[in-house]
Amino acid sequence: MATQGKLARTEETPLAARLKEEIARDGALSVAAYMHACLADPHSGYYISHQPIGSAGDFITAPEVSQIFGELLGLWAVAVWQSMGEPGAVILAELGPGRGTLMADALRAFRSVPKFLASVTVALVETSPALRAEQQTTLKASPAPVQWCKRIEDVPAGPLILLANEFIDALPVRHLVRQDGVWCERCVTIGLGGAFVFTAGEAVQGDSLPPAALDIDATDGAIIETRPAVAPLLSTLAARARHAPLAALIVDYGHEETGVGDTLQAVHRHRFADPLAMQGETDLTAHVDFAEIKREAHALGLTAYGPMPQGEFLLKLGLGARRDRLLRQARPDQQAAILSGATRLADPREMGLLFKALALASSGLAPPPFGDI
Ligand code: SAH
Numbered sequence: 001m002a003t004q005g006k007l008a009r010t011e012e013t014p015l016a017a018r019l020k021e022e023i024a025r026d027g028a029l030s031v032a033a034y035m036h037a038c039l040a041d042p043h044s045g046y047y048i049s050h051q052p053i054g055s056a057g058d059f060i061t062a063p064e065v066s067q068i069f070g071e072l073l074g075l076w077a078v079a080v081w082q083s084m085g086e087p088g089a090v091i092l093a094e095l096g097p098g099r100g101t102l103m104a105d106a107l108r109a110f111r112s113v114p115k116f117l118a119s120v121t122v123a124l125v126e127t128s129p130a131l132r133a134e135q136q137t138t139l140k141a142s143p144a145p146v147q148w149c150k151r152i153e154d155v156p157a158g159p160l161i162l163l164a165n166e167f168i169d170a171l172p173v174r175h176l177v178r179q180d181g182v183w184c185e186r187c188v189t190i191g192l193g194g195a196f197v198f199t200a201g202e203a204v205q206g207d208s209l210p211p212a213a214l215d216i217d218a219t220d221g222a223i224i225e226t227r228p229a230v231a232p233l234l235s236t237l238a239a240r241a242r243h244a245p246l247a248a249l250i251v252d253y254g255h256e257e258t259g260v261g262d263t264l265q266a267v268h269r270h271r272f273a274d275p276l277a278m279q280g281e282t283d284l285t286a287h288v289d290f291a292e293i294k295r296e297a298h299a300l301g302l303t304a305y306g307p308m309p310q311g312e313f314l315l316k317l318g319l320g321a322r323r324d325r326l327l328r329q330a331r332p333d334q335q336a337a338i339l340s341g342a343t344r345l346a347d348p349r350e351m352g353l354l355f356k357a358l359a360l361a362s363s364g365l366a367p368p369p370f371g372d373i
Helices: 014-026 031-040 067-083 101-110 114-119 129-138 211-215 230-241 290-299 310-317 319-329 332-346
Strands: 090-095 120-125 146-149 160-165 174-179 182-190 196-203 223-226 246-255 265-268 271-273 283-285 303-309 355-361
Touching: 014 031, 014 182, 014 196, 031 174, 031 182, 031 283, 067 101, 067 114, 067 160, 067 246, 067 310, 067 319, 067 332, 090 101, 101 114, 101 120, 101 129, 101 160, 114 120, 129 146, 160 230, 174 196, 211 223, 230 246, 230 290, 246 290, 290 303, 290 355, 303 310, 310 319, 310 332, 310 355, 319 332
Parallel strands: 090 120, 090 160, 120 146, 160 246
Antiparallel strands: 174 182, 174 223, 182 196, 246 355, 265 271, 265 283, 303 355
């Protein structure tokens, strides 16, 4: 993108200038509104105006680390389709498909299952015009039909298998901060020196409090995070699950139990940055609270399996055998990259433990592969 990375660290971005005006006019922004603006502002939001992924971008994701990731998730989808009774028409949807790499690798794996390939339509849910264009290039030789949707609600009806890798972490988080014994909306405002700062906003009480706030015995200064977009996303899935079989695989970085703490982080050019600076130029994410997803899923009648550490999940899906097969077929100069990619995905000291896989399924569906553990 034309402007990407050109700003000096101290310079104010156009989005920062606009947010300052907005705060001066209307008051502090909630953390969720701030994060939403930074990522999805229609003019200057990070995902709208950047191609963030890859060595020339800001961060690397599992499908970009190794082709094995997309291939194994593709085989997971085939196994789920088989457990659905091999419906003759199935949608394979992906939320936030990035550069389209995961889906391209999955589609290659499907060539060994022609019956699945003949049944599947791919639906990619993407808001970023830049990434959508890149996905179109990556998938132009797709052996199955591919369509793009702006929202999950627009994915065609029918049996659905859904993949979401590093998608939920990019959905805005809401922060509540404990002050004088009550929970307050944590907000972003402008400090005396003119820089963006966090502040405690209005008290939040009663029904507006998320369940986590009721369960946690917190002292002043404690912060809890919730993701307001999770419940509507899961209720869309639950509504579909009432009409047709559905299974979803969510892979992301995060924690198994709801806890106290601020995990909002910014990444720029593969380094951590200040979440309150360079608005629209850094990738803002926060840990996924898998317990929150499971709680909401159960309340909506979906069955949740896991989360399981990514390393364990991929090893059970056959990462070792796939790596060894690729090594046998590779030229000597390709072997080191295959080995290091597979290790990076699965090693607990790299992505293997922090990243986790959670499966959701409509009731009546057999547990998806390794969901039963
Ligand atoms: N899954 C990819 C990309 C992860 S980055 C990979 O593993 O490489 C997050 C992705 O989600 C990007 O494609 C981004 O454009 C998309 N995205 C972010 N917010 C979105 C939203 N609200 N709806 C749809 N896509 C979104």
